[in-house]
Amino acid sequence: MKTLLIKLLAIITFCVGASFAMADEASDLHGLQTRWAEIKYNTAAAEKEKAFLALIGDAEKLSAAHQSAPFLIWEGIIRSTYAGVKGGLGALDQVKHAKKLFEQSIALQPDALNGAAYTSLGSLYYQVPGWPVGFGDDKKANEMLLKGLSYNPDGIDSNYFYGDYLLDQKQYKKAVVALEKALKAPARPGRESADAGRRAEASAALAKAQKH
Template identity: 75%
Template sequence: MKTINAQLINYYSTAIKVFFIACAALVATNTYADEASDIHQLQTRWAEVKYATPEAEQEKAFAALVTQAEKISAQYQSAPSLIWEGIVRSTYAGAKGGLGALDQVKQAKKLFERAISLQPDALQGSAYTSLGSLYYQVPGWPVGFGDDKKAKEMLLKGLSYNPDGIDANYFYGDYLLEQKQYAQAIAAFETALKAPARPGRESADAGRKGEIEVALNKAKQHL
């Protein structure tokens, strides 16, 4: 009898453990699905504001998007959500302009650095690419933290994770263009134009390709 009771106890104990493991897995799966959906909505709205909203209306639209991005990153505290809050903030800074934008890019910098500390390869190294873009676009000391050497380091790191990516190659090309390395910039832009399409991000791809074409023509004019 004792042996039977012990077997029953072990059976039910194992069954309970399996049940809770299954529940935990289900919750994790649902959370991941919710996060992916929320980030996709953020990406879609970002592309709408950046590429399909009149320039005069972009600052206000990006300000609202910052609030949405903050909520998402606060909820999930994951590298992808932090990266996208950083992207939204840095793009908002570009629309805002002037010294008032510095606070946004400083916050974006911290978000990208935190994302790297959590998951360096998140979104194919997008935190490195985004951080690199800040380093070459933001003024240097004493106004900001701009640093061309760090920019190159971060951009190359981003490319190491996503060598064929449209954004990784575009921003590296844009950096090279600013450095007056025109032939190398052209090569990077041409690689960016050949990048694989990103499912669900058709508007962003189309908008980015428009920017690449402009930059590519600018680089070619200098040769």
Template identity: 50%
Template structure:
């Protein structure tokens, strides 16, 4: 299950119930960059501990800025990534915590981070086992991922997870189109590590998609 929860996103900030000040923005950027470093540069056997430490920081952010949707989004992202690094059925409790955080973000501001809560939550519904083990639901995943695309139709993450969903649904031609479009997404200033890592994931998935279409 280590690959099941290895998700998640980036994006530009939007207006929110509680606008981020300069200190909050710096804090958020630090969490984003730390996540990318752990996800894409830290050896796999060290990621669980690293994500656990980052989760403490992300959780503190939500406690201190309870009305900031961006803080809840990144708490959900970090927690789900921690679950992915940990793996096994024991990770499901963390995934459920991530789901709660992302739902909280949607309740505060669904447009925050260009709809990243929709993308992250959709990815969880796609990857988590279904009932009775977990809450996975392909139909719910599709609904959420479509909402994400409405807010961010050209984003590398929204398109990647949409393409991955289409691949899982055996809609290979559609998946290839979405993934090829994802590779054309504009670079995100300050998110270079995340962009490089995500592009590698897209390219790897495209190899699998193309094998299905050959």
């Protein structure tokens, strides 16, 4: 009886410890998401670069601590967003690093965050210059973005980036469909700032597509 009680207590302790670990991971991830949205959409342009650079440092530490696909994805998102703010050839190292992080996430857990690594990787492929400057590749972009949509067909990000890619490819009618779907995507609890910012981007892209 005593042995059984000890085993039960051990199981309970393990379960409680695992629950706390999961809660910490969720809290840490939400913190990165919230700070990213605040910097991207609500921070003055002159302050964005410094703010994103600091956030990269925190994301890198959390990726090392948790060693899970969602943190690899978010470190990659933060690095690639920082690269967009920084601009120029100096940003290329950041997008290359982000690409590796997305690929590592896919190898570890392809369906993490509803396939966000595929969508993020696809967005890099169509926005980064091609050879010999960078690794940009429109064919791979299409492949990755469609893969992201297969995991998250109704998501705001998956539809926005596919629509923006189609706009970049001058496929205006298809772009309109994807961007309208992005604007109809369900709200994400706790991600209000990110949703508002992305909807504004989708609306601007939709207006461009509709002109054609």
